[in-house]
Amino acid sequence: xxxxxxxxxxxxxxxxxxxxxxxxxxxxxxxxxxxxxxxxxxxxxxxxxxxxxxxxxxxxxxxxxxxxxxxxxxxxxxxxxxxxxxxxxxxxxxxxxxxxxxxxxxxxxxxxxxxxxxxxxxxxxxxxxxxxxxx
Amino acid sequence: xxxxxxxxxxxxxxxxxxxxxxxxxxxxxxxxxxxxxxxxxxxxxxxxxxxxxxxxxxxxxxxxxxxxxxxxxxxxxxxxxxxxxxxxxxxxxxxxxxxxxxxxxxxxxxxxxxxxxxxxxxxxxxxxxxxxxxxxxxxxxxxxxxxxxxxxxxxxxxxxxxxxxxxxxxxxxxxxxxxxxxxxxxxxxxxxxxxxxxxxxxxxxxxxxxxxxxxxxxxxxxx
Numbered sequence: 578x579x580x581x582x583x584x585x586x587x588x589x590x591x592x593x594x595x596x597x598x599x600x601x602x603x604x605x606x607x608x609x610x611x612x613x614x615x616x617x618x619x620x621x622x623x624x625x626x627x628x629x630x631x632x633x634x635x636x637x638x639x640x641x642x643x644x645x646x647x648x649x650x651x652x653x654x655x656x657x658x659x660x661x662x663x664x665x666x667x668x669x670x671x672x673x674x675x676x677x678x679x680x681x682x683x684x685x686x687x688x689x690x691x692x693x694x695x696x697x698x699x700x701x702x703x704x705x706x707x708x709x710x711x712x
Numbered sequence: 713x714x715x716x717x718x719x720x721x722x723x724x725x726x727x728x729x730x731x732x733x734x735x736x737x738x739x740x741x742x743x744x745x746x747x748x749x750x751x752x753x754x755x756x757x758x759x760x761x762x763x764x765x766x767x768x769x770x771x772x773x774x775x776x777x778x779x780x781x782x783x784x785x786x787x788x789x790x791x792x793x794x795x796x797x798x799x800x801x802x803x804x805x806x807x808x809x810x811x812x813x814x815x816x817x818x819x820x821x822x823x824x825x826x827x828x829x830x831x832x833x834x835x836x837x838x839x840x841x842x843x844x845x846x847x848x849x850x851x852x853x854x855x856x857x858x859x860x861x862x863x864x865x866x867x868x869x870x871x872x873x874x875x876x877x878x879x880x881x882x883x884x885x886x887x888x889x890x891x892x893x894x895x896x897x898x899x900x901x902x903x904x905x906x907x908x909x910x911x912x913x914x915x916x917x918x919x920x921x922x923x924x925x926x927x928x929x930x931x932x933x934x935x
Contacts, residue, residue, distance in 0.1 A: 626752065629759040633766075660838075668756075671721035672764035710767035 583637035583703035584611040585696065588627075590620040592650050593684055594642030600689025608693050609700035620644070620681075621654020625661040629668065632678060635712050638703045641681040642692065648685070655683070675706050714742040714806045715840045716749065716826040718757065724802065725764055727823040728772065731799045736761070736825075737791065737813065738778035739805035746840055748826045749804030751778040757804065757825070782809025788816050795820055831862075847914060848926065854906055856897035861914070863890035869911040 589595045595616050601608060613636075617623055620643035631639045641662060643655040662681045670676050682695050718724075728734060736758050744750030758774045765772040775794055779787040782805035795801060795817050803810045804825035814822045830842035845862045851869075852859060861867050865883035872891035875882025879892040898904050916922060 624752070626756045626759060629756060629763070633759050633763050668721060668760045669763075672725070672760055673767055674763065711763055 581704060581707060582609065582611050583700055583706075583708075584613070584635065585609055585638045585640060585699060585703070586613045586615060586631045586636040587696065588615045588617055588620070588623050588639070588641045590641075590643050590655075591616055591618050593644040593648075593686055593688070594620075594692070596686040597642065597684055597688045597692035600687065601693040604689055604693075606690065606693035608696050612696065619649065619651045619654035620658040621649070621651060621656075623658055623661065625665050628662065628665045628679060632669070632674070632709060633711050635709060636678075637706075637709045638678050638680070638699055640679075640696070640699055642695075643681055643683055645683045645685060674710060677702050677706060678709065713745055713831070714808075714828060715746045715830050715832045715842075716743050716806050716828045717746075718748050718753070718804065718826050719824070721757075721760055721764065724757075724761065724823075724825060728761065728800070728802060732771070733773040733775075733798050735775045735777060735791070735794060735798045735801045737782065737801055737803045737805065737809075738776075739782045739803075739809050740778055740780040741783075743805055743826060745834065747838075749806075754778050754804060783812050785812070785816065788812050792817070849914070851911060854909065854911055855894045856901055856903060856906075858890060858894045858897060860890050860894065863888075863893070867914075869913065871907070 587594070587598075589598055598614060620641055623641060628639055628641075641658060643658055644650070646655060649655040659681065662679065666676050666679055669679055680699065684691050736754050738744070738749045738751055738754035740750065743753070747753055754776050758776050761774060762772055775798055777791060777794060779790055781787050782803060791813070798820070800821045800823060801813060801817075802823045802825045803813055806826065806828040807824065810822050810824045831844040831846060832840045833843045835841050842862050844859060847861050860869055865881055865887070866873055868891065872889055873882070876889040876892060879889055881887040881889050895904075895907065898907055
């Protein structure tokens with residue numbers, strides 16, 4: 578368990594998460610080693626099923642990086658996503674999986690430092706939980 | 713349309729505990745609209761059920777199908793072949809669909825995956841409200857298109873009760889008083905005079921609910 582490095586799937590909104598990720602990479606900030614980035618044009622594009630499928634397929638944690646509320650380029654996309662994450666969290670809790678395995682974070686285009694920090698914190702949170710029950 | 717809500721995932725897992733291979737059957741009609749049992753909801757529920765069973769070490773194989781409607785024999789019978797390959801069916805159609813499948817496939821247990829709630833309208837995205845109770849003798853013409861059976865807590869037929877206040881119902885204060893709505897709409901349509909006509913009490917025992925399942929027969933359509 579001490580060598581366990583959680584696999585994190587990060588859905589990144591192209592208006593916020595993607596530029597923040599690029600900034601984090603260009604600043605060579607430390608990030609968890611097992612990451613998969615999934616860029617989306619807006620966090621509202623993400624369906625609840627896609628969050629669940631990522632977990633079902635073996636991700637130890639799934640995070641979404643979305644724009645701040647009131648800042649969505651497509652107006653309500655991040656609000657829709659918030660509802661979907663809430664629904665997925667309730668489903669996950671109902672089936673006995675740890676709710677920490679799914680999360681959503683709001684950030685801005687220039688939040689590269691915050692991006693890396695949130696991912697490191699998430700990996701820290703996931704390590705004691707161990708591999709996903711889906712593995 | 714019919715509005716329904718999924719049963720809790722805990723209840724569904726309890727139903728499915730003895731089985732290793734099931735069909736999860738959605739419906740392309742009413743439950744799609746209220747996002748309880750359409751194709752997307754089937755995919756999502758199937759994912760959750762598989763994940764739950766992964767955790768307990770008892771994998772569950774799920775055949776996902778969503779016919780156009782489950783309440784028509786022609787569509788239900790499309791499932792004949794795949795039903796033969798599963799141990800049980802979890803139907804997220806309304807109660808009609810569950811019973812249609814049960815009638816056509818008597819050898820297979822069909823579990824209800826949703827609670828059928830009411831006949832209703834979409835009032836906003838994600839919000840559905842009851843509008844009809846299928847009384848069998850529609851009086852909407854007398855009440856300016858607003859149903860006192862479905863929308864009045866007391867099902868009063870000839871005006872509000874003494875508890876109607878500021879347009880709200882005394883039973884549930886966030887609910888609009890149906891008779892206030894009827895009055896307002898009748899006035900705007902110039903049909904207030906219709907409210908002076910007495911509506912007789914419903915004859916539930918004869919018209920509808922006390923004599924078992926109701927039936928409509930169109931002899932001209934029978935082959």
